[in-house]
Amino acid sequence: MGGKRKKCESEERDGEEVDGGDPSNSNKRQILPSMIKNKEKRSAVHAILKHQKKLEKRKKAKARDAAEKRALELGEEPPPKKTPRTIENTREFDETVCKPDDEELFAGNDADEFSSILKRECTPKILITTCRFNSTRGPAFISELLSVIPNAHFYKRGTYDLKKIVEYAKNKNFTSIIVVHTNRREPDALLIIGLPDGPTAYFKLSKLVLRKDIKNHGNPTAHKPELVLTNFTTRLGHRIGRLIQALFPQDPIFCGRRVVTFHNQRDFIFFRHHRYIFENRESKQGDSKVKKSKGTKGENIPQEKVVARLQECGPRFTLKLISLQHGTFDTKGGEFEWVHKPEMDTSRRRFFL
Amino acid sequence: MPRTSALECPGCPSIRALTFDVLGFVKVTEARGKQGGVPKVVERWGEPDSSKCVLAASIDDRKPDPLLAVARKNGLIEVLSPLNGDLRVSISNVGDAGLQSEDNSIVGLHLFRKQMSDLSSRSCTLLTCTTKGNASVRSIEVPKSPVDSINSGSSTTWNVCAAGNILCSKVDGNENYALFGGKGVEVNVWDLEKCTKLWTAKSPAKNSLGIFTPTWFTSATFLNKDDHRKFVAGTYSHQVRLYDISAQRRPVISFDFRESPIKAVTEDLDGHTIYVGNGSGDLASFDIRTGKLLGCFLGKCSGSIRSIARHPELSVIGSCGLDCYLRFWDTNTRQLLSAVFLKQHLTNVIFDSNFDGEEPVGSSADLQSNETQDVDEIQDGDEEVLPVKRKKAPKENRASKKLKPKKKCKKLKGEIADDAS
The missing domain is CATH 3.40.50.10480 (Brix domain)
Structure with a gap:
């Protein structure tokens, strides 16, 4: 703990020294709650930041949903769904990956x-x-x-x-x-x-x-x-x-x-x-009817559907x-x-x- | 954004390397440009066939008519042109020995650079050695067109060992002597002209616990071009030994390197540095005069190293092995210059020293002098530019520790070596 604190201090001092050179960087640093030594203060700042982030996220999701809905009402293609970035799909390029034409x-x-x-x-x-x-x-x-x-x-x-x-x-x-x-x-x-x-x-x-x-x-x-x-x-x-x-x-x-x-x-x-x-299962008529009325993809559901278990x-x-x-x-x-x-x-x- | 760590490879000077793999391919990798060229596979010769797995290869890179000899698993020895891969001669090793090639495959092959006096200029001389110890020197006429098994020249065959398996053989710089060693065979040196055994090593004494390690040599090399008396051998029990014929029959220096068998040993041009590669993919350079580790070559090398080659002019070594990569290293900084993925398990790597990075020249007769100059220039350029890179890391160290100069110097070297390892 002590060591960590010292490191923080030294970093801050470093930041001050560099201050003249890169002001934007130092500003950014000041905001970080991890720089604050007082725990109560730190947690308060952190809570505020977290709340802001949450609000932002919610706003984004709402906007996305609204855009999709509007597109559906207008009969347009909804905006493509974004794929989340995972460790696998951002994997480092590897030249040894097998290619099918090799x-x-x-x-x-x-x-x-x-x-x-x-x-x-x-x-x-x-x-x-x-x-x-x-x-x-x-x-x-x-x-x-x-x-x-x-x-x-x-x-x-x-x-x-x-x-x-x-x-x-x-x-x-x-x-x-x-x-x-x-x-x-x-x-x-x-x-x-x-x-x-x-x-x-x-x-x-x-x-x-x-x-x-x-x-x-x-x-x-x-x-x-x-x-x-x-x-x-x-x-x-x-x-x-x-x-x-x-x-x-x-x-x-x-x-x-x-x-x-x-x-x-x-x-x-x-x-x-x-x-x-x-398994062949009787699909419930009512369910599909509801779906049909909603106008999604209900048309081609057969009477009997195959379920893999x-x-x-x-x-x-x-x-x-x-x-x-x-x-x-x-x-x-x-x-x-x-x-x-x-x-x-x-x-x-x-x-x- | 995803944090990626791209490996920074400075690129290599102009080199041309030939690699041989288990499917019988010969691949040519070239790096062009004076500095920072990225090596690429430019040519691939041969058809995939596991019975044509290359066991040994040797090049004679003389200027007018270079030749490349390749020994295959099915007992064929092919002489190719290293410029375009044309098959010049192919001879079979199976017939004249009268033995099955299955358990008697070729382990050592050497293409003689000097001409045997009694033969015409269009011939080449080959030394081959098989696992069972059948060594032979033969001369072959190289015809204009590839004709199968022309064996018009003379050939002498002798047996190197009575029991055991030969695993390594090497010919010295003047091509008068050859050494052989293997599993259950102590290293022995032969005079090639008289076909007589000059010298045999003696196995080291039992250790303090009374345990005797069985003889098992896996690789060997002569230390100096003009001196056939000193050579280095690597053993299965991860030992590197220096032998001196003129001194004694037991090793002069012997030291351990890591924990898996030494698979490749190559000498440097200066006559005292050697490069050692082992079965778990560690590559290091040693000063053989003292037996001290100079440093390891670090570069994510994950598979056994089968072969190391030293470029005859530039300060570059190439290594290849079971991890399917051909890697170029700077010998001074021990930095990875670049790595090329070659898709197959590689068995051998050879440098073509005539390559100068320019477009291939048709008739090189009058351009020869230019070529050599070019090569010299490249080398000079290297020495000017590369040290800057090299010195970066140690300099910082040195600056912080400069309070006590001189005395620290030796220590520092040791530390750097430690860091590297």
Whole structure:
């Protein structure tokens, strides 16, 4: 607190010194409530400012609404709705974002480690194992992963080295290994190793909610699920996306109505598992009539409308990529394709996936 | 407004760099203009084919007829023209060794700059080395038109190692000696004319805990152009070692660099600075005389560095690797000059020193002298302009600490190095 105050003072003094040079700047500074040292005074000024802002905002919203209404009455196009500025849509320009017309990208895809699975030349076969010591939530999570990923096999870790397990899995024609790492009885990391020579991705795992903790959860069937990967835009993201895609069989059974989602947002990958259903529902006549009378978009509502409903099956978790390694697991002598380094954090609007 | 932080890259002087990637592409990146040119990919040679993944490359950038040798994964060695990418000769490495190329791929390739005396001027000499240790020197006639596998010249083959895998090979500046090293193979130096082994290194002693680190060399380079006796090797256990043939068989100096295997080592022209790149994307320069870290190259380099190249005239190095970027750095300021995204995992980078930034000249015979002058001018310009930029940060430091001059100087350097790292 004291330090902060001192800093304030020095800033003020600086401001006074500069005063002659840039008066507008110093004026602006004087208004800021954070410069006021007396708390009561500060909060009073702050309250006034906040109130003014609120009024302004309300005025703006009113004006906007009025303009829209007037446009509708006159039969004109209403003014276009503004899109809010979010961190994602003001993302820093990244030249590694994949473009759909990039033939080199497709050539690279054809040549990469996952192409044989994704072209359905071989079926994925997954080995799931744990870290050396695991209990409670770890096994529970694994049993749910086994129900999510078809053709996944759990093997006890025992005291084997991971490199030995990789060798074993290679010989048994597994295509991927998933290692669930638990710390203090809570799963906290996920390691996905592509086989035989695919990359190794290390994810931080957080916000794990198991199936039984989800309200109104459904129980998944044994059908092969559909897979949704969203927002994997850059080269690195694309590669991670393909790595995840290679875990699942490429021929989903649609009558199972099961969908597994990996959604990337600001470099966090959200995992969700749902069952969906399309239901034909009698649309209420009265409702649509009211809408028709209002003259909005009521005309083409059918008598029966299809409603999609979702039921979450769990588990639910969030992944964050820590590193992507070239080749199979080798912490000591591995070559990294991507590792996070502090010098890369230049902005909160910079994303890698 | 969104606060963005655009990376300020000062741009590079006129350079032309060739990069090689895992899909077998050769990409040419050029920066034009005296100062502040932005490098761009100007040409791309080859078809995407993962079996044509480039493993090693070497350039002979003589003035009249430059040549570029490229070793591919499928055992082919192609000699190209680095000016337009025309295929001059392509020879197969599989046939004469009689071995499968799958586990016996080429790791080292060197295109000799000097002419072997008994051959005509239209030939080139190649040294190749495979993983299993089959080294061979062969001369090839370069025909006018690309014809497949002409191997009219002489060739000598010998075996470098009995066991283990060769991972690095290098030829010294005078091209009389070559060194080989690898997994389970101590660095050894060979006389290329007599094909005899001159010298083998001895592995370092066990450490204080009695633990012996297995031999595993991943990269090596000769320190000086005219001196074949000193060379630097990087190991898998993140050590950089200086060997001196004339002194002893164990390393003269050995120091650690970070925590992942050293993947690339390149020497500077001055003979005592080396550039070291490792598996997690750290690039640094060392003074090999003392083993002190001069400073790291910081530039958001996130993937393993596969290759570093030093420009023969300008104070620029290029680095490339698994993060698909080709980066140019200033060697004096250790500042990132610019980064080019090349879309594939890169394996090698090579500078074409004949490039002068002007439009390509058709017949360069009479323009040669001009070219060299140009290059000199550029270099001078560099030295005049760049130091100003470089000195900015340290000067401020110095001003505040100038109360005790002289003595602080050494400390300061250390601090700067620390800051950089």
